[in-house]
Amino acid sequence: MVEVIDHKRQGQVLTPAEINFFVEGVVTHTIPDYQISALLMAIYFQGMTSEEQTTLTMAMMNSGDHLDLSAIPGVKVDKHSTGGVGDKTSLPLAAMVAALGIPVPMISGRGLGHTGGTLDKLEAIPGFQVARSEAAFINQVKTTGVAIIGATGEVAPADKRIYALRDVTDTVDSIPLIASSIMSKKIASGTDALVIDVKTGAGAFMKDESAAKELATALVQIGRQAGLVCKAIISDMNQPLGNKVGNTLEIEETLDLLKGHGPADLLELVLTLGSHMVVMGGKATTLAQGREMLAATLTDGSALAKFKAMIEAQGGNGQVVTDYALMPHAKYQVSFFAPQSGVITSLSADGIGIAALMLGGGRQKADDQLDYGVGIELHKKLGDEVKAGEPLLTIHANQTDLTEVKARLAASITIGSAATVPPLIHQVIE
Known part of the structure; x- marks a missing residue:
């Protein structure tokens, strides 16, 4: 394994045998964490060729179960x-x-x-x-x-x-x-x-x-x-x-x-x-x-x-x-108002997502329990005009203290005089 790490550290292309040896050692726990980590860091800095990436992908795929969908007719x-x-x-x-x-x-x-x-x-x-x-x-x-x-x-x-x-x-x-x-x-x-x-x-x-x-x-x-x-x-x-x-x-x-x-x-x-x-x-x-x-x-x-x-x-x-009320819904719907008039110039996806997380709609740890009914409903998007005091969004919450959530939302929305709205579809890679 030291040789495999050394080859990648020097920027060499790993052979299929070296990559398969590595993946097998990962699965069988015959390669310790510190050596796996060393190779990951070498890959991080030196990269991999397209062929190396495909070999690594297939080795990881073959390390476990894979589905046979041939019984399903048509192109899946x-x-x-x-x-x-x-x-x-x-x-x-x-x-x-x-x-x-x-x-x-x-x-x-x-x-x-x-x-x-x-x-x-x-x-x-x-x-x-x-x-x-x-x-x-x-x-x-x-x-x-x-x-x-x-x-x-x-x-x-x-x-x-x-x-x-x-x-x-x-x-x-x-x-x-x-x-x-x-x-x-x-x-x-x-x-x-x-x-x-x-x-x-x-x-x-x-x-x-x-x-x-x-x-x-x-x-x-x-x-x-x-x-x-x-x-x-x-x-x-x-x-x-x-x-x-x-x-x-x-x-x-x-x-x-x-x-x-x-x-x-x-x-x-x-x-x-x-x-x-x-x-x-x-x-x-x-x-x-x-x-x-x-x-x-x-x-x-x-x-x-x-x-x-x-x-x-x-x-x-x-x-x-037909009946949305059958799903869990939050107890409170609280409006969040525009502090000034203008145009939405930024609407941070990260910030909105974190606000929903703070309400209980996402997980900070893998075993966290979700509150399915909470979340954020947007009334304005990038480039939209707003007037001071107009609702920008609605907070769906099961808690009454929304101070931190509102602070996160306030930091996630910018109102200015003009906005550049990026295209939804940037490009297709064939």
């Missing part, structure tokens, strides 16, 4: 996001794509910190089960066309140990390590095609677009080399996506969108990502045709019906589709 398409505030995109997207006859087997995660998790949002629906056996998962996708669950079995155990060490050695933001971590789990999920939403901006993990492009390129290259049809969309996360942040609130916004009256930015992102998925799934020949087909699932009600069918197939109460 999935979507992954690097995470953001108010990012409930997977929920309406999966239903809309599945409504077009494309199987969507989606394995998602939980939130940690101020970015919400898809599974947490779904669990705001009474009875919804995210833990499903592999057989039940496959059967549901065959019969219903869509399922969103947590990881089944022991997926990429090497990644779990490596990630834990990255977290405590300040090597989390290494693009080769991020890319191999994401793709090892996505390839293990057994889908045929994948669209990746890479967020960029103040509220994203990749703050600047050049880093986001580097990560997106690495992800697509790994996917292609592993035999996966793969594309990445770089989208904006300088402000929250949509108008609602919080678990129940984001299910409500998902349902609003599926009924044809969701927020414009969320709809645009869903149609952009979804059009690529529809083409990958072989149901459309052009992106424009894919967008039209997806939009039609909203007007004809098929996407909403598909979402309800998924809820009921996973033990949830499908009546939430």
Whole structure:
């Protein structure tokens, strides 16, 4: 192992044998934490070639279970996001794509910190089960066309140990390590095609677009080399996506969108990502045709019906589709007013997300209990005009002392004379 560390420390390309030796030692615990950490730091500073990244990804993928979805007919398409505030995109997207006859087997995660998790949002629906056996998962996708669950079995155990060490050695933001971590789990999920939403901006993990492009390129290259049809969309996360942040609130916004009256930015992102998925799934020949087909699932009600069918197939109460009161809601709704007139010049996604976390809508530790009903509802977005005393947002809370939450929100919103609103879709990486 000392030789492997030395080779990477000197900037050499690691051989497949060296990478496989490393990953096997991680899983069998024959390589100690301090040597794993030393190699992670060497990778952080020296980087990895595309081939090294693919070899590392496949070794981590092969370290554990991987799903065989061959029993599901058709081209199976999935979507992954690097995470953001108010990012409930997977929920309406999966239903809309599945409504077009494309199987969507989606394995998602939980939130940690101020970015919400898809599974947490779904669990705001009474009875919804995210833990499903592999057989039940496959059967549901065959019969219903869509399922969103947590990881089944022991997926990429090497990644779990490596990630834990990255977290405590300040090597989390290494693009080769991020890319191999994401793709090892996505390839293990057994889908045929994948669209990746890479967020960029103040509220994203990749703050600047050049880093986001580097990560997106690495992800697509790994996917292609592993035999996966793969594309990445770089989208904006300088402000929250949509108008609602919080678990129940984001299910409500998902349902609003599926009924044809969701927020414009969320709809645009869903149609952009979804059009690529529809083409990958072989149901459309052009992106424009894919967008039209997806939009039609909203007007004809098929996407909403598909979402309800998924809820009921996973033990949830499908009546939430028409009766939002069946989900947990906060006791108090408190308005937060504009201190002056002008234009919203900044609306920090991070700040809004942390405010929701402070209310109990997110986790600071993995075992924290969530308060599903709390969150933030935005009435204004970047570039919108506001008048002094006008409500900027509504705080949904189960606590009466909101002093710290309001201070966080005040620090997250800037009102000036003019604003530059970044585009929602930055670029597509093919």
